[in-house]
Amino acid sequence: MTAESQRRRAFWQILLFSAGLLVLTVISAGSVYLVNKARDDSKWVVHTIEVENQINALLLEIRRAESGARGYLLTQGAGFKVDHEKAVAAIVPSLDRLTRLIGDNPAQRESIEKLSAAIETRLGQFAQEMDFIRQGEPEKATALVREIASTDATAAIGKVATGMIEEEERLFRLRTANSDRSQSLAASMTGIGSGLVVLLALISIWLVRRSAMARDEAEARLRDANVNLEAIVDERTADLREANNEIQRFAYIVSHDLRSPLVNIMGFTSELEELGGDIFRRIGGLTHAAAGGPPPAAGEIALEGPDQQLSADFSEALGFIKSSIAKMDRLISAILNLTREGRREFQPEKIDTRELIEAIVSTLAHQAVEAQAEIQVAPLPNLVSDRLALEQIFSNLIDNAIKYLRPGVPGEIRIGGRTKLGYAIFAISDNGRGIDAKDHQRIFDLFRRAGTQDKPGQGIGLAHVRALVRRLGGTMSVSSELNAGSTFTITLPITWNASNRNADQ
C-alpha cells in the first residue's frame, strides 16, 4: 500500500466521520426547532379554541342577563333578579378576559372594541330596565325592551361575535394545518437523518473493513518479503562463503603449483653453476697445459684475461637467477602462509591484552634500543579472542613502528585502548616517518610498500594484519602524514565468537 492511498483513505474516513457528525447535529437542531414549532402551533390552536370558548361564554352571559331581566320583568320574582345581576356581574370580567386573550390579533381587537361598545350600551339598557322595574313602572320597562329589541346593539353584539368566531375558526384551521405540517416535517426530518446516519455508518464499516483487509494483505506480503529476504541473505552468504573458499583454494593451489617448477629452476641452476665451475676449471687447466706450465693443483685455477671475465659474467648471471628465485620463493611462501592463516580455525580465549602486548614489546626490546625508541603501553581493555592472531597483529604493527622511525629522532611509540559499544579500539601511534596520504590504501595491499625502500621487507605484514583483523570481525585504519608519525587504529569485538565471522570456515 502506498503512502498516498493510505493518506487518501484516512482523509475519507475523517470526512465520513465529520459528515456523520454534521448530519447528527443538523438532525438534532432541526428536531428541536421543529418540535418547538409544533408545540407553539399546538399552543396557538389551543389558544384559538380558548378564544372561541370565551366568546361563547360571553354571549351566554349576555343571554343569561337578558333572559333574567325578561323573567324579572314578567314575574317580578326575586330569583330572576338575582340571576340577572349575577349574569351582569360576570359579563365585564368575561369581556376583560376575552380582550386579554385576543390581544395578539389586531383584527379581533377592532372587533372587540365594537363588541365592548355594544355590550356597554346593552348593559346601560339593562340598568335602565331594572330601574324602571324597581320604580314600579313595568310598562316603561316593557316599552324599553321592545325598543331595545329593535335597536342595533343586540344585533351588533350577535354580528360582531359571529364575525369573531368565524375569524377564530379560520385561525383554527390555519393553525391546525401549521401544526400538522410542523409535526410531519419533524418526523420526516428525523427519519431522513436516521437513514443518513445509518448509511454513513455502513460506509464507514465498509471502509474500515477494506483497510483492515488491505493491512492484513500488506502484513502477509511483509512476512513473505522477510522470509524471502532471509532466504536471499542465506543464499548470498553461502555464495560468498563458497567464493571465499574458492579463492583460498585457488591461492593455495597456485602458490603450491608455482613452487614445483621453482624447485626445478633452482635445482638445475645449481647444477649449472657446478657445471660452469667444472667447465671453467677445465679451461683453466687447458690454458695452463698449453702454456707449458705444471699441471695445477685441483681447486685453485687462476683464469686469465677474457676467460676470467667470462667466468665472472657467468657467475653474475647465475647469481641474479638464484636471488630472483629466492625472492619468488619468499613471495610464494608468503601467499601460502596467508591462505593458510585464512583457513586456520580461531580459538577464542580470555586474553589479558596488556600482558600480551608487554610480552611482544619485550621480544622487540633489542630492536627498540637499537632504534632509540621508547614504547609506552597504556591500560588496555581485555578481550576474548584468538591469541595467536592478536599476537601477530600487534607484533607486526609494533615492529613496523620501530622499523620506520625517522633516523636521528628518538622514537616514541604509544599503545592505547578504549572500549565503545561492545568493541575495543586500539591505537598504535609513533612519531616516525609517516605515510603519504596517497599510500594509505596501498600499504594494506599484498606485496606493496610505501616510502623510502631502505628496510628489508616483502610488503606482507599489513596485508596479513588486515586479513586477521577482518577475520576477527574488526576493522582497521591508518591516519598519518609524511614526517609526522602514524597512528594505526584497530577496532575489534570485545568478545569474538565463531558466529561473528564464520564465513571463512
Added chain:
Amino acid sequence: MTQPVSIIMIEDDEGHARLIERNIRRSGVNNEIITFATGTDAMKHLFGADGSGLVQKGNALLILLDLNLPDMTGIDILRQIKENKYLKASPVVVLTTTDDSQEIKRCYELGCNVYITKPVNYENFANAIRQLGLFFSVIQVPPAAP
C-alpha cells in the same frame, strides 16, 4: 638370498625426478630406479594388471611418492599400498612441495615412513636427498610378503 631393492619413483615432474635421481646417485646408492610420471602407470606396475599386487610378491621395493600427480592424488596411492598385503611392508617416502602440517599428519596416519618437503633452496634439497640415500643404505628393506 637378499634381493636387490628396487626404488620406485612416482613423480610427474621430470625435472624433479632427474634431480632426485642425481642426488641419490651422488650419495652412493646404485639400486635400480624405476620412474613413473603418472599414478596410473605406477599403479599398473605395483598392483599388476589384475590389481591384486601379486606381481610384486617377494620383491623388495622402496617407493618415492609425490603427492601431486596429474591423474590421481599421491594420498590415494599411499592408502592403497598400505592396504595391500603384498605391498604394505614396503617403505614409502613421500616427497612433495607441500609443507602443510595437515597433509603431513595425514600421510603419517596412512602409514608413510618418511615425509620430505622439496625445498626451493637447492642445498637443502640435495642434502635431504643425500640423507635419504644414507637412509636407504642403512634400512633393511623387507621383501614384500611371501
